[in-house]
Amino acid sequence: MTAAAVGLSHSPLIGKNDPEPDVLARVDEALTTAKDFIRDFDPELVVLFAPDHYNGFFYREMPPFCLATAAHAVGDFGTTAGPLSVDTAAAAAIARGVLDRGVDLTISSRMTVDHGFAQPLEMLFGGIDRVPVVPVFVNGVATPLGPVARIRALGTAIGAAAGELDRRVLYLASGGLSHEPPVPVLEGAPPKVADALIEGHPPTPEQRARGEHRVVRAGRDYVAGTSTMTPINPAWDNQLLDLLETGALTAFDAWTVDGMAEQGGGSAHEVRTWIAAYAALAATGDYTLDYRFYEAIPAWIAGFAVTTARQR
Template sequence: MARLVGAYMSSHAPQIILQPKVSDEYVAQLAKVHAALMNIGERIRRKGVETLIVFGSDHMETFFLDNYPQLLLFTGESSSAHFGGREVSIRNDTELATHLLYSLLDQGFDVSFSQEMRLDHPFASPLYWVLKTAGDIRVIPFHVNSNVSPRVTPKRCYQLGQAVRRAIESYDGDQRVAVYGTGGLSHYPGTPLYGKVDVEADQLITRKIVEGKGSELANLTSKWLDETGNFELRTWIAALGAVGDVPGEILLYERAYHIGYCVAAVDGV
């Protein structure tokens, strides 16, 4: 059977790939973020990961209000992300992706699918750096709606992660698989609160990860996620659901002018 060997989480702000020279301090902060993301890639390579399932949340760049899915799994052969003049191309693990789709349906998750999907910055920003050091891996993009109401609840995201692990472990192949949640931490894009960073809320989240209490994040409410600017934590919660309550590591936390940048890893699966 396939085996889940790790979970990783990080911010995906577009500035990570755009690299605006806002100030010397901000340029230095971005350099730390890039180094932490490439550290994730190195960990993935050392673990011999062959397939990376990436939970990301579209920002109405891939989908729109005429048909906006809560959960969508990409099952096509390949895709690419274009953002800020850079391109990130991925090869999918189509057999495992198809198995995930059928298994999740059998487990009660009504997951949509697409064989054609143009990815946006939630995938491009982190993967541009992670794939530099991760080696030759396949990537399965998995959209989890975090931005357009109504949205998936935190508890359901955790249950999704648990179901994904069961699907991985029921697969006949022998792949080594990791999961990756992108987004956050606290930020308030497109609102009058833009520029606020809720460090206290971010610290609560990172503390739960370090303590191996990721399941407690599933008890957070959607209202709390919105109030603290952590609405994208849903993808992290899905990744944590896959690994369970295993202590993790915070590779980076930087309070920038607009967001709490964070990169985390759970290697001891």
């Protein structure tokens, strides 16, 4: 078995509230580097770690993480709606291997996913159904959140289980680094909002359009300096990337839930997907970070990063 990893930030504002052309050019160059890396590695299976933004997981049942044996994308923010090409047999084998290693993993036989899963598949592979995939949801917005050490344990167990498949496996992390988009919060929410966050009522097309418009407007306010959202924190983002680059993954065990939010904003916990993916890669041997790109992009309300890594 050989393994590699790619980390890629996502944003619902890509293509809707874009930065200056020179920034887009640098992002495009980073994406081309990642796509070239993937083409050279030629993965037989992609294990995709991504969050959800109250499109598939709700407070009625909110697991810290969940592996899917089948998944369907809702098509929010202009991404594709439809089934992901989930490798059900591989997903089931990895799930059994994770449980055998003592990590309490939730399994979904019909997971609903959103742009957090769809964007990286579209950006790197050209579609949500172009490569065999095992989707792994990692909660990054719905409090209370568990210790980061458990996310690292999840990644380690998935990497060890996938290592028994004798396939070329790419671990793909999807998530912004420091960022605080207008994601609703259950605590103190009005009754109608709280009910939607708990029960997961699917929005009408009109409600979804209004919600997406609010996010676009928030991005424009953020660029204009009229927003109260937590600023992007390049120092914190690069500290994360430094730890990933050096393989010092146990250092994340000391990161606290409150500290991550204070440093990186309310949605900074999406970096849990990166920690899980790199822990999975490290489970079967040391790795080398081949490429690292980072840029703070206010128009996308995100510290935006791209990384590639392979086993030594």
